[in-house]
Amino acid sequence: MLIPFLNLIFNSEKMMASSLQTVPFSLFNLKEFIAVNFNNNIIRYIQGSSSVEYGKSKALLFICIFTVVVFFIKNIFRYLAVHFLAPMRTGVASNIRQQLYDKVLQLHVLYFSDNRKGDILTRLTNDVQEVEYGILHFLEVAFKEPVTILATLVTMLILSPKLTVFVLVILPVSGYIIGRIGKTLKQASTVAQHLQGLINSMVDETISGIRVIKSFTAEGALSNKFKAINQQHNKIGTGMIRKRDLSTPLSEFLGITVVVIVLYIGGRMIIHHTSPLSAEAFIAFIVIFSQIIQPAKAFSNAFYFIQKGLASLRRIEELMQAQNKISDKANIDPVHVFEKSIELKAISFSYQDAPVLRNISLTIPKGKKVALVGMSGSGKSTLIQLLMRFFEVQQGDILLDGKSIKDISQQHLRELMALVTQQTTLFNDTVANNIAFFKSANKEQIIEAAMLAHADEFIARMPEGYNTNIGDNGIKLSGGEQQRLTIARAIFKDAPILILDEATSHLDSNSEKLVQDALQNLLKNKTAIIIAHRLSTVQFADEIVVLKDGTIVEQGTHQELIYLQGEYKKLVDLQQL
Numbered sequence: 001m002l003i004p005f006l007n008l009i010f011n012s013e014k015m016m017a018s019s020l021q022t023v024p025f026s027l028f029n030l031k032e033f034i035a036v037n038f039n040n041n042i043i044r045y046i047q048g049s050s051s052v053e054y055g056k057s058k059a060l061l062f063i064c065i066f067t068v069v070v071f072f073i074k075n076i077f078r079y080l081a082v083h084f085l086a087p088m089r090t091g092v093a094s095n096i097r098q099q100l101y102d103k104v105l106q107l108h109v110l111y112f113s114d115n116r117k118g119d120i121l122t123r124l125t126n127d128v129q130e131v132e133y134g135i136l137h138f139l140e141v142a143f144k145e146p147v148t149i150l151a152t153l154v155t156m157l158i159l160s161p162k163l164t165v166f167v168l169v170i171l172p173v174s175g176y177i178i179g180r181i182g183k184t185l186k187q188a189s190t191v192a193q194h195l196q197g198l199i200n201s202m203v204d205e206t207i208s209g210i211r212v213i214k215s216f217t218a219e220g221a222l223s224n225k226f227k228a229i230n231q232q233h234n235k236i237g238t239g240m241i242r243k244r245d246l247s248t249p250l251s252e253f254l255g256i257t258v259v260v261i262v263l264y265i266g267g268r269m270i271i272h273h274t275s276p277l278s279a280e281a282f283i284a285f286i287v288i289f290s291q292i293i294q295p296a297k298a299f300s301n302a303f304y305f306i307q308k309g310l311a312s313l314r315r316i317e318e319l320m321q322a323q324n325k326i327s328d329k330a331n332i333d334p335v336h337v338f339e340k341s342i343e344l345k346a347i348s349f350s351y352q353d354a355p356v357l358r359n360i361s362l363t364i365p366k367g368k369k370v371a372l373v374g375m376s377g378s379g380k381s382t383l384i385q386l387l388m389r390f391f392e393v394q395q396g397d398i399l400l401d402g403k404s405i406k407d408i409s410q411q412h413l414r415e416l417m418a419l420v421t422q423q424t425t426l427f428n429d430t431v432a433n434n435i436a437f438f439k440s441a442n443k444e445q446i447i448e449a450a451m452l453a454h455a456d457e458f459i460a461r462m463p464e465g466y467n468t469n470i471g472d473n474g475i476k477l478s479g480g481e482q483q484r485l486t487i488a489r490a491i492f493k494d495a496p497i498l499i500l501d502e503a504t505s506h507l508d509s510n511s512e513k514l515v516q517d518a519l520q521n522l523l524k525n526k527t528a529i530i531i532a533h534r535l536s537t538v539q540f541a542d543e544i545v546v547l548k549d550g551t552i553v554e555q556g557t558h559q560e561l562i563y564l565q566g567e568y569k570k571l572v573d574l575q576q577l
Contacts, residue, residue, distance in 0.1 A: 042062065042063070045059040081143070081144055085140050085143065085144075088136075089132060089136045093128055093131060093136065096128050096316065100123065100316065101124065103320055103322070104120065104319075106324055107322060107324055108325045108390070108391075108392075110325065110390075110391065111325075116198070117201060118198065118202065118203070119194070119198070119200070120197075120319065122196045123197075123316055127313075127315050127316050128316065130311070130312035131309050131313050133308075134306050134308045134309020134312070135306055135313060136309075137302055138305060138306040141298050145298050148292075149295050152289070153168075155288055156285060156289060159277065160266070160277050160282075162269075163262060163266055163269075163277075167258065167289060170258050192233060199226070199229055199230065202226055259290060267282075326392050326410065328409045328410055329407060332407055334409070334412050335400070335403070335413070336412065336416075338366060338400065338497055338527065339366065339401050340366055341363055341365045341401065342363070342399070342527070343362075343363045343364075344360050344363075344387075344398055344399075345398070345399065346359050346361050346395070347396035347397065347398060348394055348395040349379075349394050350394060351382075355550055356379050356550050357382055357551075358550045360383065362555075365527075366527050367525070367526075367527055369527075369528040369540070369542045369543075371529075371530045371531075371538035371541035372529065372530070372531045373531075373535060373544060373547070374546055374548055374567075374571075375548065375571075379547050379549075381501060381531065384419075384529065384531065387405075387499070388414060388417060388499070392406075393406075400413070415495065416495055416496055418494075418495040418497070418498050418499070418522075420490050420498075420500050420501070420519075421486075422501055424473070424479075424486050425473065426477075426482060426485060426486070428469065428470075428472050430464075430466065430468060430469055431450075431465070431485065432446050435450060436492060437489055437492075439492075439493075446466060446492065447466070449492035452491050452521040453484045453487040453491055453518040454484055454514045455481070455487075455518070484518055487522055490522055491518075491521065491522050496527060497527045498526040500530045502532060502533060534575070535575055541558070544556060546567050554567055554568050
């Protein structure tokens with residue numbers, strides 16, 4: 001568009017005397033075909049007008065309108081490119097986020113003991129966002145800008161091969177300089193994302209333990225600790241922004257330096273007549289060359305972003321490739337019923353080389369209630385974790401109806417069990433959804449479960465009844481109400497094996513009585529394993545198993561163990577004191 005405009009301004013007198021030319025269409029002479037037909041139109045306007053000035057004005061209007069049309073079409077396609085790339089960009093990020101979440105659901109429980117919750121959260125949020133902004137932005141640039149660069153280079157080669165080769169020698173030098181700075185950005189981004197994980201973890205711990213923090217007046221100490229991490233994150237973030245934003249002025253400076261060099265070399269070639277390039281073609285070459293700077297700059301900016309994106313991608317891969325230490329065997333038969341017994345055969349377990357359970361053997365017939373008691377750290381909760389395959393037995397085996405639980409899928413195994421823990425776990429959802437817990441049910445079944453758990457009375461007092469939102473982890477409920485809601489969930493599940501882990505340890509007397517009544521409803525016709533510190537709550541058990549230092553030291557009914565005058569009797573006497 002520029003060369004005809006310059007021709008009209010500088011060489012219009014020649015056009016008045018020029019004759020129309022004919023060039024047949026061919027891919028090999030495409031440039032000449034377009035140029036000749038375009039010039040023919042301009043010559044017609046000039047020669048066919050009543051005056052030269054009027055003809056020039058008419059030709060100029062034609063060039064301007066044609067230029068506007070071309071750029072209008074160009075920008076329509078630019079928008080269409082973004083329009084069709086947008087679902088890919090957001091879709092890939094969405095897929096990565098979904099795969100990470102699914103991986104978190106599949107990982108074994110010990111993984112979350114060894115890793116900070118906030119760091120995992122950062123990988124699911126900030127790191128995925130960096131991949132979207134960095135790598136996917138680079139892919140967008142990689143689809144779009146090469147076409148512009150290639151078309152520009154082809155045009156430059158057609159105009160002046162010698163000058164184009166010179167440009168291609170100089171440009172990689174500027175690219176190398178930008179690349180060297182980009183490497184340091186990738187390293188800084190890794191550290192920044194790690195610090196972001198620490199910040200998220202600290203905020204999560206602060207919100208969860210705000211009452212303890214305030215009761216111990218630890219606000220100042222925690223503020224100082226947060227300030228140190230935050231300032232470190234701020235320092236690295238500032239450096240990253242400076243390095244990233246250096247790409248624009250640096251690439252612009254290097255680009256204009258190359259333009260000036262080309263102007264000097266090309267100008268000398270025109271002055272000394274060492275090139276067949278005309279003055280207007282040379283000016284067009286410079287303008288066309290300037291068009292390559294913007295996509296090249298986009299590449300340099302994208303390079304900076306991809307360094308941050310690659311650092312985040314590596315953190316995402318670490319989580320995706322985390323080994324799941326508990327996995328199901330292939331092609332195992334489904335198990336949907338519990339008919340005979342649970343048998344623990346000489347099981348042992350150590351956590352980080354520290355023995356927790358030693359040679360435990362125990363048989364629990366169907367329908368029996370077995371209580372596990374002992375001092376803290378004796379291995380009671382670990383035994384439950386092994387039974388539910390949250391941890392894997394290291395020695396020995398656990399059998400369900402004579403079949404090793406390793407030969408049963410984790411999903412089928414856990415469908416046979418209902419767990420009520422000391423630490424209630426509720427979700428920021430309605431009462432009804434917390435009881436049904438993602439299982440299809442009608443309202444009558446939910447109400448029945450709530451009534452058996454003695455939860456219906458306080459639910460009825462709520463503003464929207466079963467549709468009331470209970471807040472994060474049931475914060476709107478009292479401790480007793482929370483526990484009764486978890487019992488209602490276990491009743492609703494109606495699993496044949498029930499596991500109670502310190503279900504009443506933190507309740508006052510009134511709440512404990514209501515919860516105990518609810519538990520009696522829950523225990524009907526169930527096989528139960530009960531862990532309790534309050535020994536008054538396990539006296540009804542068919543068998544009491546006393547653990548000490550990871551081994552079984554006593555077994556029997558309450559009366560039998562009292563008669564033995566052993567470890568169980570000591571525990572009872574301590575509680576009576």
